[in-house]
Amino acid sequence: MSAQSLPGAKPGLAAAAASEGVPSVPRRKSTDEPAWVRRLLIGSALAFLTLFLFVPLGTVFYEAFRKGAAVYLAAIVEPDALSAVKLTLLATVISVPLNLVFGIAAAWCIAKFDFHGKNLLLTLIDLPFSVSPVIAGLIYVLVFGLQGWLGPWLHEHDLKVIFAVPGIVLATVFVTFPFVARELIPLMQAQGIEQEEAARVLGAGGWQIFWRVTLPNVKWALLYGVILCNARAMGEFGAVSVVSGHVRGQTNTMPLHIEILYNEYQFAAAFAVASLLAGLALVTLVLKYVVEQRVKASMKVQHEH
């Protein structure tokens, strides 16, 4: 915060000296680097980002359209591609709301109450982030697979989880598990409980407090969490790959469809489908930027009040 208390330029020694009548030679401030150092740092940062970020991003779109718009369109409206898009959307539409409800419930108890085992709960919420996606898929195979705990029972009742849509949804839920909770908890902790308590004293019920007081305060962070959750859900590859069984037109999500096309040397088609997901990633980044500005603005308003 102290950086903001110094308005605009930092009043270094050079500025102080200049105001006291010393001939004002345009000098470098004591806390600035020489111009060549600045240029070198900016240059190397941009070179690194270009090499590892901008070129890969550009490549996706370049390769997608290299063989013309007709090939691009054909790759996207092809039945297998469409069914992959549908399955990806289905898994996302189920897993994001589930994790949204969980995120709100977890944030409500962690941010608004003081209880034993809070830190343990926080660690458990983070756990899926540190588990490799491949292992996330594997553990569901161990539970629901034919040799797994529930496998024989599921088989008897003619139910399929692994190598079918439910498994894909479960794997997606696992890898996107922490996103909403992670965005909500710090913000709700910072906001405290005074407003909710005031509402309670004034006679509001639990749901009224939530809908009228808490939710309006966290709506941007909530949206941000949902955006991140959504991006990861649509793009998940490793976990889904383990449980999907790769049946074309049935249990293939978009990322898996890209893999199949790529391994069949249909590069233009693979990059065409990839460009849809890359577009989604760019939309995610734009939304993230917008929401971040909103969160900053709303935090500022709350500080002033």
Added chain:
Amino acid sequence: MFLRRTLLRRHSVLPGFDLALGFALLYIGLIVLIPLSAAFLKTFTLSWPQFIAATTSPRVLASYRLTFGASFAAALLNAFFGLIIAWVLVRYRFPAKRVVDALVDLPFALPTAVAGIALTAIYAGNGWIGKWLPFKVSYSPLGVFVALVFIGLPFVVRTVQPVLEDVNRELEEAAATLGANRWQTFTKVVFPIVMPALLTGFALAFARALGEYGSVIFIAGNMPMISEITPLLIITKLEQYDYAGATAIAVVMLVSAFVLLLVINALQAWARKRQGGV
């Protein structure tokens, strides 16, 4: 009312504790804890010598070396350039800075499979960058390193950036007044302040790289003993219906991940303390 009575440390007038915590615990239990415990219980079906054999065969050891080595090297490169990028974004003005700042998060948002095929195409022998290089990148261990650099890139930038923004410029002025040059001010004043965040970012990038699968398998070439990462080996074993073998390797990776998680938590606590103290 059971949870409220037994767990709550301080009385609260707010409702919904039992419902919220009850649901959260049930959900974590069903989605995360029970399935994860399946991995550990499955390994207990192996005898100790079987477990050792499954987790230390030469092919598995080679995959650990590659996975841990490439992850470490990638996190190291990201720590170096991540600090520069964070510094440049916080301290300097240059064209399109906001766009660059927003794009740093691209590896978080771009599906790993998309990143994988793009990097493979670029760094292949006939690719945009690959054709200028005298050595092989795609389909070699170096390709694994490149993919891991990509996916780990935002971690260091995003942990160091906020700390750097909060560095009190008056400290730097004081250092300059006392006769320190810019480099001394950076190494003796600024760097110690951002160091905990830098280490945290490094650990996060390293942890993420250890488990990465999607972006790596396209570019690695996946030759056993040479460019085969551990997560791929787990999948290979699964496809051969060697469930116990796959799970044994998974448990080794899980334990390393949990240890790292503890280290990261400790680092973050340290960073908070340091920031609070300055």
